[in-house]
Amino acid sequence: MKKQFGTIWIVGASAGIGAALAQKFHANPTSPDQKIIISARNSDKLGDLSDAFPGSTPISVDITDPNTVKTALNSIESQFGLPDLVILAAGIYSPMKVGGFSAATIRSHVDTNYMGIVHCLEPLLAKMRARKSGEIAVVASVAGYRGLPNAAAYGPTKAALINLCETLHTELTNSGVLLRVINPGFVKTRLTDKNDFAMPYLLTPEEAADFMYRDLCGNNRFEIAFPPPFVRQLKLMRILPYWLYFKLMSKLVRA
Ligand SMILES: NC(=O)c1ccc[n+]([C@@H]2O[C@H](COP(=O)([O-])OP(=O)(O)OC[C@H]3O[C@@H](n4cnc5c(N)ncnc54)[C@H](OP(=O)(O)O)[C@@H]3O)[C@@H](O)[C@H]2O)c1
Numbered sequence: 480m481k482k483q484f485g486t487i488w489i490v491g492a493s494a495g496i497g498a499a500l501a502q503k504f505h506a507n508p509t510s511p512d513q514k515i516i517i518s519a520r521n522s523d524k525l526g527d528l529s530d531a532f533p534g535s536t537p538i539s540v541d542i543t544d545p546n547t548v549k550t551a552l553n554s555i556e557s558q559f560g561l562p563d564l565v566i567l568a569a570g571i572y573s574p575m576k577v578g579g580f581s582a583a584t585i586r587s588h589v590d591t592n593y594m595g596i597v598h599c600l601e602p603l604l605a606k607m608r609a610r611k612s613g614e615i616a617v618v619a620s621v622a623g624y625r626g627l628p629n630a631a632a633y634g635p636t637k638a639a640l641i642n643l644c645e646t647l648h649t650e651l652t653n654s655g656v657l658l659r660v661i662n663p664g665f666v667k668t669r670l671t672d673k674n675d676f677a678m679p680y681l682l683t684p685e686e687a688a689d690f691m692y693r694d695l696c697g698n699n700r701f702e703i704a705f706p707p708p709f710v711r712q713l714k715l716m717r718i719l720p721y722w723l724y725f726k727l728m729s730k731l732v733r734a
Contacts, residue, residue: 481509481696481697482509482695482696482697483509483510484509484510484513484563484564484614484696485510485512485513485514485559485560485563486513486514486516486555486559486560486561486562486563486564487504487513487514487515487516487562487563487564487565487566488516488518488555488562488564488565488566489501489504489515489516489517489518489565489566489568490518490519490540490542490565490566490567490568490569490599491518491519491566491567491568491569491570491618492517492518492519492525492528492568493517493519493520493521493524493525493528494519494521494524494668494669495568495666495668495669495670495684496568496618496663496666496668496684496687496688496691497517497519497566497568497569497618498517498528498684499683499684499685499687499688500566500568500687500688500691500692501515501517501528501532501535502531502532502685502688503685503688503689503691503692504692505532505534505535507692509696514534514535514536514559515532515534515535515536516535516536516537516538516555516559516562517529517532517535517536517537517538518537518538518539518540518551518569519539519540519569520539520540520541521539522537522539525537525538525539536558536559538551538554538555539551542569542591542595542596542598542599543590543591543594543595543598544598545598545601548598548599548602549602552602552603552606556606561606561607561610561613562603562613563612563613563614564613564614564615564616564695565599565603565613565614565615565616566616566618566661566691566695567596567599567600567615567616567617567618568618568661569591569595569596570591570592570595570618570636570670571587571588571591571592571633571670572588572633572670572671572673573587573588573632573633573673574629574630574633574673574674574675575629575630575631575632575633576628576629576631577631580631581632584632585631585632585635587632588632588633588635588636589636592633592636592637592640593636593639593640596617596640596643597643600615600617600647603615604647604656607655607656608651608654608655608656610655611654611655611656612655612656613655613656613657614656614657614658614659614695615656615657615658615659616658616659616660616661616691616695616703617640617643617644617658617659617660617661618661618663619637619638619640619641619644619660619661619662620633620634620637620662620663621662621663621664621704621709621710621713622634622637623636623637623638623639623640623641623662624638624641624662624713624714624716624717625713625716625717625724627728628728628731628732629674629676640660641660641662644658644659644660644701645660645701648660648701657699659695659699659700659701659702659703660701660702660703661691661702661703661704662702662703662704662705662710663682663687663690663691663704663705664679664680664682664704664705664706664709664710664713665678665679665680665681665682665709666681666682666683666684666686666687667681667682667683667684668684679709680706680708680709682705682706686706687705690703690705690706691703691705
């Protein structure tokens, strides 16, 4: 049976996958009283989107600053109540090869992709645990499954998120709060437009949103990962012994 959500908060909704998911929920409401709150840093973009999705509410937030996150959540709570479903989709990506190894680039990824999500989780977990209900979905990536070329700044942040979600999911058993991880494959957005290689199984943001919407509303499984053929291949890679894994990876790097 399809789940019903009252208040849905999408963080990272000004572009790409998050914006497509907001559009999907807007076009396919899960309940008659559904409210969508869209957040990111770019308030102009959020304003344009809330005009395009009437009834949605834009609230600016910079997840690297825990105070803006707490202020945004307090404002949502006072206007609409504590969210029933939160999708944490904010993230950044810069390809980084070993020749350009940079602590500053790595720090910016950790600050946004990891600590930014942690800043959101801290007040959300406290409030949802006190209420004994709520769902949170953290967008990580299949790039977090194993170390991949070009991804020295990005990949470790997504691996850390998957690990964090595994820990929290277990500890939240019987709390009434469901914490899930979303691991997309390649999706055509401004992030992947930076890649200079052919991306297998590349999806549109709308296709990614379809997978996410279907599983967010249709089941309680810990992981939402797509597209299935790509995920299967990468999960197989995850269990290969290092000698074989590195042999395959070195072919990729040379290609
Ligand atoms: N595209 C892919 O192939 C792919 C694959 C796997 C996972 N992912 C993950 O999916 C998520 C969405 O990525 P996307 O490809 O849709 O990228 P995108 O189009 O660049 O969207 C990223 C979103 O995050 C927001 N954001 C970035 N930094 C933020 C901050 N400090 N505070 C608040 N919001 C912030 C951006 O808005 P503002 O700039 O307005 O703040 C934007 O709304 C990311 O977590 C990404 O790692 C993407």
